[in-house]
Amino acid sequence: MTVGKSLFEKIWDAHVVHEAKGEPTLLYVDLHLVHEVTSPQAFDGLRLAGRAVRRPDLTVATMDHNVPTLPGPIEDPLARAQLDALRRNCEEFDVRLYATGSGREGIVHVIGPELGLTQPGMTIVCGDSHTSTHGAFGALAFGVGTSEVEHVLAAQTLPLVKPEQTLVRFDGSLPPGLTPKDVVLGMIGQVGVAGGVGHVFEYAGEAIRGFSMEGRMTLCNMSIEAGARAGMVAPDDTTFGYLERREFAPTGGEWERALDRWRAFASDDGVRYDREIVVDVEALEPQVTWGTNPGMVAPVGGVVPDPAQYADPDDRGAVERALAYMALEPGTPIGEIRIDRVFIGSCTNARIEDLRAAAAVASGKRVAPGVTALVVPGSAAVKRLAEEEGLDRVFVAAGFEWRNAGCSMCLGMNPDVLQPGERCASTSNRNFEGRQGRLGRTHLVSPAMAAAAAIAGHFVDVRELDVEAVPA
Amino acid sequence: MKPFTRRTAVAAVLDRADVDTDQIMPKQFLKRIERTGFGEFLFFDWAMDPGFELNRPEYRGAGILLAGRNFGCGSSREHAPWGLQDGGFDVVIAPSFGDIFRQNCIKIGLVPIALPAAQVKRLQQFGGRELTVDLEQQTIEDPSGELTPFPFDAFERHRLLNGLDDIGLTLEHEDAITAFEAARG
Numbered sequence A: 001m002t003v004g005k006s007l008f009e010k011i012w013d014a015h016v017v018h019e020a021k022g023e024p025t026l027l028y029v030d031l032h033l034v035h036e037v038t039s040p041q042a043f044d045g046l047r048l049a050g051r052a053v054r055r056p057d058l059t060v061a062t063m064d065h066n067v068p069t070l071p072g073p074i075e076d077p078l079a080r081a082q083l084d085a086l087r088r089n090c091e092e093f094d095v096r097l098y099a100t101g102s103g104r105e106g107i108v109h110v111i112g113p114e115l116g117l118t119q120p121g122m123t124i125v126c127g128d129s130h131t132s133t134h135g136a137f138g139a140l141a142f143g144v145g146t147s148e149v150e151h152v153l154a155a156q157t158l159p160l161v162k163p164e165q166t167l168v169r170f171d172g173s174l175p176p177g178l179t180p181k182d183v184v185l186g187m188i189g190q191v192g193v194a195g196g197v198g199h200v201f202e203y204a205g206e207a208i209r210g211f212s213m214e215g216r217m218t219l220c221n222m223s224i225e226a227g228a229r230a231g232m233v234a235p236d237d238t239t240f241g242y243l244e245r246r247e248f249a250p251t252g253g254e255w256e257r258a259l260d261r262w263r264a265f266a267s268d269d270g271v272r273y274d275r276e277i278v279v280d281v282e283a284l285e286p287q288v289t290w291g292t293n294p295g296m297v298a299p300v301g302g303v304v305p306d307p308a309q310y311a312d313p314d315d316r317g318a319v320e321r322a323l324a325y326m327a328l329e330p331g332t333p334i335g336e337i338r339i340d341r342v343f344i345g346s347c348t349n350a351r352i353e354d355l356r357a358a359a360a361v362a363s364g365k366r367v368a369p370g371v372t373a374l375v376v377p378g379s380a381a382v383k384r385l386a387e388e389e390g391l392d393r394v395f396v397a398a399g400f401e402w403r404n405a406g407c408s409m410c411l412g413m414n415p416d417v418l419q420p421g422e423r424c425a426s427t428s429n430r431n432f433e434g435r436q437g438r439l440g441r442t443h444l445v446s447p448a449m450a451a452a453a454a455i456a457g458h459f460v461d462v463r464e465l466d467v468e469a470v471p472a
Numbered sequence B: 001m002k003p004f005t006r007r008t009a010v011a012a013v014l015d016r017a018d019v020d021t022d023q024i025m026p027k028q029f030l031k032r033i034e035r036t037g038f039g040e041f042l043f044f045d046w047a048m049d050p051g052f053e054l055n056r057p058e059y060r061g062a063g064i065l066l067a068g069r070n071f072g073c074g075s076s077r078e079h080a081p082w083g084l085q086d087g088g089f090d091v092v093i094a095p096s097f098g099d100i101f102r103q104n105c106i107k108i109g110l111v112p113i114a115l116p117a118a119q120v121k122r123l124q125q126f127g128g129r130e131l132t133v134d135l136e137q138q139t140i141e142d143p144s145g146e147l148t149p150f151p152f153d154a155f156e157r158h159r160l161l162n163g164l165d166d167i168g169l170t171l172e173h174e175d176a177i178t179a180f181e182a183a184r185g
């Protein structure tokens, strides 16, 4: 059989600007997304060197990490200064900015796709590790640091050593009640948080084909949590259907030509992957993390593990520290873990479909006494759409708070933070120590599981929720 | 970028797996718009615990960090390597690194050295004492006099040894970039 080319290789090859033996490859960048936190020092670097932004037309900025999700002025002077710096930098360097209040703002990884900026076959970078999200469209998308942000601003290219590629094949069809978040958490639990280091993941399998674009974005978003450089799904009619008539998607004859081009970005037969991983989707249950990284995860019907089970001393040490931080005893059933806060939001799970799933669970129910629950749409557009559908009223009637778009409590760089010791069911992507607030305790779950936990006051299998929440 | 050839410095040991960049530089310091001054915030939340490894007096003034596997995983924040560098570290030695973190280190001249886990553990016994890291020779000398060789990408080594600016290097290919853009229309 002839050796075929993978989706990743096709995109890589199409973007090579310069190649020489013993040097990294210079790769062209089609879309550069910018936000306030990782860009100020990059713009300063340009100013110092007297450089311009090479392609302002391929650069798009938004405000997301620092913005408060309640209306009113920004109280924090440092946050305000950082947002002001972005505004000034965008003016000075002629970069398009979707500022707070523009109606198009939101989490950078939500607005790129929703504006139709993210397209199949593209190379996309952003000073943010969850740039992997955009791989859902069959793009090669990855996070970079601030030095690389400056590099891309100045030269629209990046010197890169070609990563290896892993095929992650999801076998079986998605069981009822299971969501893409459960699938990706299960995958990370299987491969570990360093399982993808140095690799690009290509996701394949029947279950993935059945995912909506929102679901594929959830999956690709968390590729980085397995350590992978990027995650990708080959584009298909679901992708094209999502993109059609989006603001920056091609139109008319351009659209037809784009479709022809995009269809070619599927992996050929006979690709030699450096590694293959198989995940049995049918064996998965809804997932809940119990530790301090996304690989520390268990099925909702499971228990908190015992460090003694781990043979490797590094693993054992990590689990011991995690359980101490999380204040959990080995053997505790996941369903007995009580929560104080619920956060439904983030670039992982704050798209319209995520909010619909959470609202379906919350509808006609009440948030448990003592629990505070927050719903933060991923973008201003998601918020508008959700309000048109009446989801906001469902949430508010059930006792959830309905907020403005932003990163919010995903990383607590804004007023939405956990207090020390608080325990949160969160639809975000990182349960690292202090991620949502110093000494806060994060459990990652799907939107439906988060809503179910809000109602029950503890984790509960959302597939059994209609049976009535277990009384405390 | 300042060139790196060789450094003799006290080695500090942080033997934990999967240390993420949220721990190295917590988010509350990411609002600063400067590139310098991050050293005092290094491991800020962990450092509040008097028992935290890096608070040990013998690690004062350390310039080499001996870390655990997958060091620097998670967030892309370059503020983490900025903090390490500003805090006096020029070298991090670990069994493996998060990809973006490793890349960020290379970009700013902080030398990330990956060694097999057993070799990292062996070097950790010299915590609090001086190691000499020589990028030219690609060796680490420990107090026993043993030289541990380490692999390093030849191009990256060249860049670090000479302190070459990446953007400057790329812009030598300006014509190729322009031609690429022209070809796509």
Ligand code: SF4
Residues within 6 Å of the ligand: A064, A065, A107, A108, A109, A128, A130, A346, A347, A348, A406, A407, A410, A411, A428, A429
């Ligand atoms: S939602 Fe969270 S993970 Fe996503 S971009 Fe914002 S801070 Fe980063």
